[in-house]
Amino acid sequence: MATALKLSAEPKRPNVRMLDIDQLLPTADNLRRRITNxxxxxxxxxxxxxxxxxxxxxxxxxxxxGKWEIRAGERRWRAAKLAGLSQIPAVVRRLDDxxxxxxxxxxxxxxxxxxxxxxxRTIQAALDQGQNPKQLAARLGKSLGxxxxxxxxxxxxxxxxxxxxxxxSDASRLSVAHLELIARLPAETQDALAxxxxxxxxxxxxxxxxxLRRIIDDGLHTLASMPWGLSxxxxxxxxxxxxxxxxxxxxxxxLFDHEDLPADGGxxxxxxxxxxxxxxxxxxxxxxxxxxALRSDHPNLRxxxxxxxxxxxxxxxxxxxxxxxxxxxxxxxxSDPCGTPIMQIDGPKAGALLHADLGDKTERNGTHATAxxxxxxxxxxxxxxxxxxxxxxxxxxxxxxxxxxVEAMLREFTAxxxxxxxxxxxxxxxxxxxxxxxxxxxxxxxxxxRFDRCHDEEAWQQYHQRCAxxxxxRAVAALTEVVQIWARRLSGxxxxxxxxxxxxxxxxxxxxxxxxxxIEMEAEREIPEPASWKSLRDHQVATEIEKPGSPDAxxxxxSDDSESVPSSAxxxxxxxxxxxxxxxxxxKRGKRSRAKS
Numbered sequence: 304m305a306t307a308l309k310l311s312a313e314p315k316r317p318n319v320r321m322l323d324i325d326q327l328l329p330t331a332d333n334l335r336r337r338i339t340n341x342x343x344x345x346x347x348x349x350x351x352x353x354x355x356x357x358x359x360x361x362x363x364x365x366x367x368x369g370k371w372e373i374r375a376g377e378r379r380w381r382a383a384k385l386a387g388l389s390q391i392p393a394v395v396r397r398l399d400d401x402x403x404x405x406x407x408x409x410x411x412x413x414x415x416x417x418x419x420x421x422x423x424r425t426i427q428a429a430l431d432q433g434q435n436p437k438q439l440a441a442r443l444g445k446s447l448g449x450x451x452x453x454x455x456x457x458x459x460x461x462x463x464x465x466x467x468x469x470x471x472s473d474a475s476r477l478s479v480a481h482l483e484l485i486a487r488l489p490a491e492t493q494d495a496l497a498x499x500x501x502x503x504x505x506x507x508x509x510x511x512x513x514x515l516r517r518i519i520d521d522g523l524h525t526l527a528s529m530p531w532g533l534s535x536x537x538x539x540x541x542x543x544x545x546x547x548x549x550x551x552x553x554x555x556x557x558l559f560d561h562e563d564l565p566a567d568g569g570x571x572x573x574x575x576x577x578x579x580x581x582x583x584x585x586x587x588x589x590x591x592x593x594x595x596a597l598r599s600d601h602p603n604l605r606x607x608x609x610x611x612x613x614x615x616x617x618x619x620x621x622x623x624x625x626x627x628x629x630x631x632x633x634x635x636x637x638s639d640p641c642g643t644p645i646m647q648i649d650g651p652k653a654g655a656l657l658h659a660d661l662g663d664k665t666e667r668n669g670t671h672a673t674a675x676x677x678x679x680x681x682x683x684x685x686x687x688x689x690x691x692x693x694x695x696x697x698x699x700x701x702x703x704x705x706x707x708x709v710e711a712m713l714r715e716f717t718a719x720x721x722x723x724x725x726x727x728x729x730x731x732x733x734x735x736x737x738x739x740x741x742x743x744x745x746x747x748x749x750x751x752x753r754f755d756r757c758h759d760e761e762a763w764q765q766y767h768q769r770c771a772x773x774x775x776x777r778a779v780a781a782l783t784e785v786v787q788i789w790a791r792r793l794s795g796x797x798x799x800x801x802x803x804x805x806x807x808x809x810x811x812x813x814x815x816x817x818x819x820x821x822i823e824m825e826a827e828r829e830i831p832e833p834a835s836w837k838s839l840r841d842h843q844v845a846t847e848i849e850k851p852g853s854p855d856a857x858x859x860x861x862s863d864d865s866e867s868v869p870s871s872a873x874x875x876x877x878x879x880x881x882x883x884x885x886x887x888x889x890x891k892r893g894k895r896s897r898a899k900s
Contacts, residue, residue: 319358321390327361328370329377330407332428346382355383358392360410362403371395374403375410404429405442412443419479420464423456423486430454451557453479455486460493466501473505480512484519487558489550491580495522523575524582526551530653531589533570538585545585546570550578583615586653591621593654594646601644605661607632608649622648628795633660690839699798701826702805708822709808710793713786716815721782724815725775735813741781748788786815 359376371393373380383391398406411417411425429439440450456479459467463485466474485493496503496519503518504510510518526545531538533546542548552559553574576582590606598604606626608614614623626648635642635658642658688696728736769777789811796804812819 318395319392320395322361322371322393322395323390324380324384324388326370327359327373327380327391327393328364328367329373329380330403332404332407343378343381343385346378347385350379350382350388351386355379355388355391358394360396360406361393362396362398365400372403374398374406401432401434404432404434405439408439409443418468419453419482420456420459420467423453426450427454427457448557452483452487455558456482457486458490459486460490460497462497463493466497473509474501476509478512481510481515483558484512484515487555487577488519489578491578492522495579520575522579523577524579525572526553526570526574526576527572528651529576529582530651530655531585538588539581542581542585545576548576548578548581550581551576579615580617583617586615587617587621589654590618590646590648594622597644597646597656601656603644605643605645607645607647607659607661609647610649612649614649618648627661629661629797630795630799632657634658635660690836690843693836696798697830697832699801701823701830703796703798703801704826704830705819705822706793706796706801706804706808708825709812709817709819710790710796712817713790713793713811716783716786716790718779718783721779721786722775724782725778727816731816733813735810739814741778741785744785745781748785750784751787752784 357376357379359379360374361371362374364370364372374396376393380391396406408425408429412422426439430436436450437447440447443450459482463474463482466472467477467482469475485496488496503522504515526533529545531545534544536544545551548554551570551574553570559575594604594606606622608626608628609632610628610630632647637658639658639660641660643661645657645659645661647653647655647657728739769780772780789807792807793804793811809819811817812822
């Protein structure tokens with residue numbers, strides 16, 4: 304506060320002197336944007352007509368004898384030089400560095416059309432020089448939160464700063480509130496939001512502040528949901544523990560919600576990790592260690608992801624090739640014969656050992672109806688599955704096997720394999736080869752790359768390069784691109800999607816000359832029909848035969864037997880076929896009548 308008293312103690316009428324214009328030097332710590340020639344020329348014309356109405360503020364230059372340092376009014380000084388003035392009025396003050404910086408900041412912040420990035424950079428410069436945030440806020444007449452939020456704008460990455468300053472761009476339309484949400488994130492997270500030409504931010508239109516907040520929060524993880532110990536230093540020795548990390552919202556309560564800072568110094572339910580890349584590295588390391596520990600006792604351990612949320616690059620590299628993706632996870636007891644030991648890779652239960660029914664064991668063809676069977680033709684709560692339902696389930700499991708096998712082949716598909724397929728097309732005579740057209744494939748399935756939000760030259764460069772390619776090379780590139788899409792279409796198969804994906808796999812196999820019949824035979828060997836089904840079929844055949852009116856029904860069950868029945872009996876029966884139980888009933892009655900006699 305000593306500086307504030309010093310400034311207020313100066314006389315109300317400061318000492319204004321006429322100083323030689325060549326003895327004035329601009330200060331090096333004025334962080335305003337480059338002064339444009341247009342604004343200087345316009346002001347110079349006004350000064351030439353009316354003179355300089357407002358004096359500038361100077362102090363004795365701290366390093367050059369006989370010179371004056373301009374603390375406020377650099378643009379007026381430049382315009383006066385351009386107007387041809389030899390002297391200009393100046394308020395001379397004896398200021399230390401802190402007080403001088405305070406005057407420059409105040410003068411800059413009071414300018415019209417001040418850009419938020421300039422404002423944030425100016426405030427951050429004052430904080431970097433050691434000014435107390437609370438004292439600076441009081442001097443500026445602003446709240447502490449305002450000062451710290453504005454100062455955070457200086458932390459925007461160069462990618463964001465450059466984009467914001469491009470006229471008429473999407474980023475230039477972002478408000479200060481938008482920019483403050485982005486600036487409070489680590490540089491790695493900001494760069495992730497700016498990737499693919501800011502597609503994450505503007506891919507679905509221009510976001511409101513709340514929509515941007517949701518977009519950012521969707522990519523963050525709460526500390527309460529992390530499966531590892533927050534004080535564990537060993538998961539990532541470089542990053543250290545999550546509890547002591549500065550890249551979490553609880554460590555910056557002024558920039559984030561106050562509820563993120565709990566009273567006990569631990570973590571609150573809303574405390575978030577602000578560095579998804581660091582989270583991804585820790586997550587991958589944790590899953591790798593947990594898988595090694597669990598697989599020693601459970602060699603048939605399966606890795607499972609519930610849903611289709613995107614997982615990080617480090618996690619994908621560590622475990623992605625071994626993950627089964629499911630829409631829904633059915634957890635069972637360890638003793639359940641249909642149970643498989645699994646380790647979930649996502650959510651709060653990541654790394655934990657569970658047992659789940661994945662629908663890939665022979666017992667799943669068996670007896671009990673579940674909620675899943677209702678979607679496959681069964682009736683929930685009915686008890687035993689019918690033979691038709693079991694056969695349908697077996698068919699879907701075999702189809703899922705085929706889909707997974709074809710997907711694995713597509714994942715290993717290379718440009719050389721695509722070239723071989725294209726070479727074989729010329730000699731093949733099947734329908735798929737006759738209809739094959741790479742351009743139609745691209746128009747139907749698309750590619751893995753999108754340029755609809757890009758404004759650089761990369762797409763046009765690729766276009767011109769491909770125009771110069773040999774037609775066969777273009778066809779190979781197109782097929783390779785589409786195969787990646789096909790692999791995504793076949794990923795994450797389960798009993799609900801197996802039938803539709805099996806049709807996909809069959810069509811893909813026809814184009815790529817994959818022996819789908821051999822894979823189907825392998826599926827029959829790997830997932831055989833239970834031997835118990837033979838007795839079920841025999842029982843079903845016998846039941847069908849015993850039905851009245853069946854062509855294979857025994858003669859005593861036929862209506863033609865009425866000819867051998869006495870006419871009185873036929874009259875009593877009304878010429879209707881006799882039930883199969885009549886013979887047994889008559890036998891019992893005969894025994895009773897003989898006993899009476």
